[in-house]
Amino acid sequence: MPSSAIPKAVLFDMDGTLFDSEKLWDVAIFELAETYGAAVPDETRSAMVGTAMSSSMVLLHEGIGQPWRDPVFSSDWIHERVAQLFATSLVWRPGARELLTEVKAAGVATALVTATERRLVEIAMSWAGPGNFDVLVCGDEVDNTKPHPEPYLMAAKLLGVDIADCVAIEDSPTGVASASAAGARVLAIPHHVPLTEGPRVTLRDTLSGVTLADLAALAGSTVS
Template sequence: MLFDMDGTLVDSEKVWDVALYELAARAGGTLSPAARHAMVGSSMATSMRILREDLGQPDRDEAADVEWIESRVEELFAQGLVWRPGALELLHAVRAAGLPTALVTSTGRRLVEIALNTLGRENFDAVVCGDEVSAPKPDPTPYLTAADLLGVKIAECVAIEDSPTGLASAVASGAAVLAVPAELELPPTDGVHLRDSLEGVDLAFLGSVLTSIHG
């Protein structure tokens, strides 16, 4: 099992909203809704590029912005994260069944370590962070890396995602994909199962996702 984090397991995109809008205000501007939407599921480098373009400040110091926003999000993550509907129950069911499980996120290791205080380190056999792969989502590398770390074939994995960027990564990797939108609407995609939430998703349903795509 391969789980995305932000917007899939926990409702952390709203935390990122706070930090990103605050950073834009500190820069003397306002982050547009379109730019914020484009950041969902993206790597930090991509998000900071979008921020600079949106603010019309191409020469902003990226390293300073990254440090500020990571510190702010760290503060917010430390206050606790809210689980998405059905996510905790599904994660517990997957672990109880002994299925190899990985967290595959665009978020960097520094913040993931804080989030794991909520998610539970014991719930994952591998953790793939956005700043630890050669190419982040939407490239398939994060999911392929996770499958390698688990010692399983990617075609035998179900990946759960909430964003267009993450969905593209999971589909390109060759995993079976369950899409559960959070902040952004997801259009129907060939071979992808789309649900409103993870409530009611159980091991039998995950099995059907796998078999319906790979036979």
């Protein structure tokens, strides 16, 4: 497979894209709300998907009608609970492991680009295999997290590639906005919330059956 026929790098989101981990965040968020004597409205949970923790806590507290709650306490509580769940309950999203394996076997550079903080990412990587990614860009390691383009621009910089030669795979509106604003081609796989196509954004229902040839087509290339 000629090197010119494939993306220079594939940039993967984590929660909801590679791993079916949004439901684990659900567990932690709903349990915390229960300790506050409240329930999380569906629209609040949907708005939280893919956002930075600081923004998510504002949305959560406002959504449950308790804006006075301490965001640091809530964030720490959720992170501790998610860490427990990541250690025992992570599973791959359909097609994600197979695509990642094919990309790595072809020698294509890979990055994990996530709004999740590194200590949780490290737990996930110990389960999924740290060698699957050349670089990790975590939410607590950038000045501006998704939907800002910085995380994807940083990933491309660390890999030494042009972001325009990369394909990003995302499942949330904030992630899609981040990757497309950075200049990457985006494969959007809706999970918890609906997504729409755009000039640089292609929709698929699932990663099942998606191959490196499909990613090359997104990048405007063909695989021979």
